[in-house]
Amino acid sequence: MTVNQLMKELNLKLIAGNDGLDNEISGGYCGDLLSWVMGRAQSGDAWITIMGNLNAIAVAVLADVSCIILAENASCDDDAKARADLEGVPVLSTEEQAFPIAVKLSKLLGI
Amino acid sequence: MSESINLKYIVPGDDFTRAGEASGAVKRKLKQLGFNSDVIRKVAIAMYEGEINMVIHAGGGEADVEILPDKIHIILADQGPGIPDISLAMKEGWSTAPDNVRSLGFGAGMGLPNIKKYSDELKIETELGKGTKLFITVNVSN
Ligand SMILES: Nc1ncnc2c1ncn2[C@@H]1O[C@H](COP(=O)(O)OP(=O)(O)OP(=O)(O)O)[C@@H](O)[C@H]1O
Ligand SMILES: [Mg+2]
Numbered sequence: 001m002t003v004n005q006l007m008k009e010l011n012l013k014l015i016a017g018n019d020g021l022d023n024e025i026s027g028g029y030c031g032d033l034l035s036w037v038m039g040r041a042q043s044g045d046a047w048i049t050i051m052g053n054l055n056a057i058a059v060a061v062l063a064d065v066s067c068i069i070l071a072e073n074a075s076c077d078d079d080a081k082a083r084a085d086l087e088g089v090p091v092l093s094t095e096e097q098a099f100p101i102a103v104k105l106s107k108l109l110g111i
Numbered sequence: 112m113s114e115s116i117n118l119k120y121i122v123p124g125d126d127f128t129r130a131g132e133a134s135g136a137v138k139r140k141l142k143q144l145g146f147n148s149d150v151i152r153k154v155a156i157a158m159y160e161g162e163i164n165m166v167i168h169a170g171g172g173e174a175d176v177e178i179l180p181d182k183i184h185i186i187l188a189d190q191g192p193g194i195p196d197i198s199l200a201m202k203e204g205w206s207t208a209p210d211n212v213r214s215l216g217f218g219a220g221m222g223l224p225n226i227k228k229y230s231d232e233l234k235i236e237t238e239l240g241k242g243t244k245l246f247i248t249v250n251v252s253n
Binding site for chain 1 (some may be wrong): 130135138155156159196217218219220224
């Protein structure tokens with residue numbers, strides 16, 4: 001499934017990173033501690049978090065995740081948005097909590 | 112690519128907005144050179160963790176990267192406080208990160224373990240009051 005499809009299925013709002021909407025999603029990872037995510041997330045994962053800062057974008061780029069999903073309407077800093085646009089990392093937002101989003105993602109991916 | 116490519120970056124201290132620039136640049140370079148994505152990811156993760164450690168714990172430093180056809184060497188050198196107990200620092204969960212950087216998402220105590228996990232060789236030289244030098248090697252397997 002692409003990020004674009006996920007966005008429509010789960011009614012997520014696109015905050016930044018338009019250019020990465022065709023990224024393929026292969027799994028999911030939840031976490032807010034950056035180096036934990038860096039070490040454990042797999043390439044292609046949709047990363048569900050509340051961390052919307054510049055460093056989160058850097059982690060997303062270096063760990064090759066497919067997109068960032070900001071749970072509970074967690075805010076995304078302006079400089080983070082700019083970086084996400086530059087790097088083509090889709091940042092999506094939802095008012096739902098991480099758990100229900102993860103459950104829905106899992107169902108959609110069939111994993 | 113028959114010869115080596117050498118890259119050098121200055122990593123400014125305490126500037127979290129620029130942290131990750133050097134590893135991001137190396138990632139782009141490796142992509143351009145056509146390295147496989149697993150190798151690129153290993154280099155990017157190991158180097159980022161070392162880079163951000165220099166920013167948070169050592170007031171910045173320097174990164175030297177040597178790209179060879181069969182391996183990539185990364186040397187990260189700082190003139191920070193040094194690491195008093197390396198085996199403790201290598202433990203998952205051990206961190207002395209201050210509160211202000213924890214609120215940014217750092218301080219899980221997973222950076223050095225990640226470097227170990229994603230590199231093929233890791234050597235740490237450190238001297239209290241003088242600084243720390245990380246020698247990281249990632250092998251290129253085909
Ligand atoms: N370049 C360095 N200079 C001085 N101390 C360091 C350096 N790198 C690491 N350390 C010490 O080793 C500890 C563990 O480092 P590690 O990268 O594993 O975790 P962290 O940086 O505290 O948190 P995280 O990487 O998970 O955000 C640090 O908290 C710090 O005390
Ligand atoms: Mg660290």
